[in-house]
């Protein structure tokens with residue numbers, strides 16, 4: 001059973017009233033990915049404030065130990081999230097971890113992020129595990145645009161590229177969102193705003209994901225790196241325009257902290273993730 005949405009809105013550090021000062025721990029248990037976003041640059045390090053970066057990857061059976069440790073340092077920890085460093089559904093580790101976490105910490109909100117490639121296939125499992133808040137990254141709903149952002153997908157043992165890959169990805173994202181949202185799970189969508197690529201497409205994405213059942217929308221400014229290193233980062237004005245356009249269709253969330261895959265603490269306030277995962281903090 002999932003935690004009710006009223007509690008999630010009140011207690012989750014990202015969905016609750018802005019600056020509710022609640023904490024979350026990200027468990028970096030999901031190493032692999034099944035798509036290739038051109039801007040992605042996953043790395044093992046201890047300090048870069050970039051999504052997909054982590055100080056280490058841990059095993060599902062280690063997760064509860066790290067949560068116990070985090071509870072000593074983050075007094076108002078309400079949420080356990082898994083956001084990488086790869087995709088949470090590309091390997092079984094994230095769902096296995098949530099099953100273990102639910103047994104020992106049933107009252108902590110379970111928050112998961114995915115690229116959605118396998119969400120249509122695994123929606124029943126996601127619902128059954130009791131994910132309370134699911135974030136799906138949907139960068140485009142037009143396959144021609146998605147093909148400019150994502151180079152290829154690895155799906156059911158085959159590699160697809162270009163528009164064909166984009167069509168499969170978008171179909172699975174939207175059908176997956178539909179199934180999970182219908183079960184009552186709170187679904188948020190993230191879009192990475194890539195100037196010159198999808199910045200004129202935000203209204204279509206927002207309207208389409210809202211129709212599919214998402215209720216919160218978060219626009220993440222591109223960090224120009226890897227294949228997109230020569231693209232400009234969105235300006236504050238460009239981001240504000242995109243948020244305003246999306247806001248016509250869906251509730252827009254504006255305080256994303258670009259969290260690392262091993263973030264532990266209060267988003268935007270403090271982070272002790274690297275210290276906890278690198279065992280620099282001793283617990284009584």
Ligand code: SF4
Nearest residue numbers: 014024081083111259
């Ligand atoms: Fe969940 Fe994203 Fe907030 Fe982490 S940053 S707790 S994955 S919504």
Ligand code: SF4
Nearest residue numbers: 033035037040086115
């Ligand atoms: Fe990187 Fe996430 Fe895209 Fe996978 S889905 S390639 S981990 S940004």
